[in-house]
Amino acid sequence: GAVVSQHPSRVICKSGTSVKIECRSLDFQATTMFWYRQFPKQSLMLMATSNEGSKATYEQGVEKDKFLINHASLTLSTLTVTSAHPEDSSFYICSASPGGQGIEQYFGPGTRLTVT
Amino acid sequence: KQEVTQIPAALSVPEGENLVLNCSFTDSAIYNLQWFRQDPGKGLTSLLLIQSSQREQTSGRLNASLDKSSGRSTLYIAASQPGDSATYLCAVLSGANSKLTFGKGITLSVRP
Numbered sequence: 001g002a003v004v005s006q007h008p009s010r011v012i013c014k015s016g017t018s019v020k021i022e023c024r025s026l027d028f029q030a031t032t033m034f035w036y037r038q039f040p041k042q043s044l045m046l047m048a049t050s051n052e053g054s055k056a057t058y059e060q061g062v063e064k065d066k067f068l069i070n071h072a073s074l075t076l077s078t079l080t081v082t083s084a085h086p087e088d089s090s091f092y093i094c095s096a097s098p099g100g101q102g103i104e105q106y107f108g109p110g111t112r113l114t115v116t
Numbered sequence: 117k118q119e120v121t122q123i124p125a126a127l128s129v130p131e132g133e134n135l136v137l138n139c140s141f142t143d144s145a146i147y148n149l150q151w152f153r154q155d156p157g158k159g160l161t162s163l164l165l166i167q168s169s170q171r172e173q174t175s176g177r178l179n180a181s182l183d184k185s186s187g188r189s190t191l192y193i194a195a196s197q198p199g200d201s202a203t204y205l206c207a208v209l210s211g212a213n214s215k216l217t218f219g220k221g222i223t224l225s226v227r228p
């Protein structure tokens with residue numbers, strides 16, 4: 001149980017274009033979903049937290065107009081990187097939680113974004 | 117602000133050795149602590165999760181301990197194998213918003 005999928009696993013896009021990444025909880029309802037970014041040789045950094053049906057909460061330094069997050073249902077959250085630039089190239093990982101304080105997060109397999 | 121530290125950043129050991137990976141965190145008010153494995157270019161595999169009320173968890177050759185008051189955890193790997201080579205990340209869940217804070221990881225290489 002507690003499986004989270006991400007699509008696509010890899011994406012290459014040209015500078016200036018937008019790309020959407022999907023995160024799905026396959027066998028549970030995810031009240032809360034999280035988006036992380038990981039640069040090479042670095043740890044995961046939380047970008048934003050989203051609760052189903054409400055606006056995402058972004059961490060300091062993360063541009064909410066650039067990284068659009070939608071959590072429209074209890075099983076799906078999307079991250080759209082708008083007007084992507086080469087410095088946005090990174091590994092993006094989502095996690096999902098049934099909600100509540102102290103509840104475990106379940107991680108997706110990640111999406112490798114390369115912006116050329 | 118919670119901070120998680122893992123030292124050293126890299127470790128190389130011969131096959132068969134027992135080893136200990138360390139993790140420390142600054143705020144002891146945590147819900148749980150989790151150890152993950154990450155292979156190059158891949159996502160996270162959860163290894164062990166220790167709730168704040170627990171002292172340790174075991175799974176196969178892995179044993180993780182938690183000393184919340186001193187802000188420390190260790191991951192013990194018995195009889196290491198080349199297949200154990202990966203990056204091991206420690207993360208703590210804490211705060212009013214239940215945020216997960218990660219360490220930078222320890223890259224382990226087990227030599228045949």
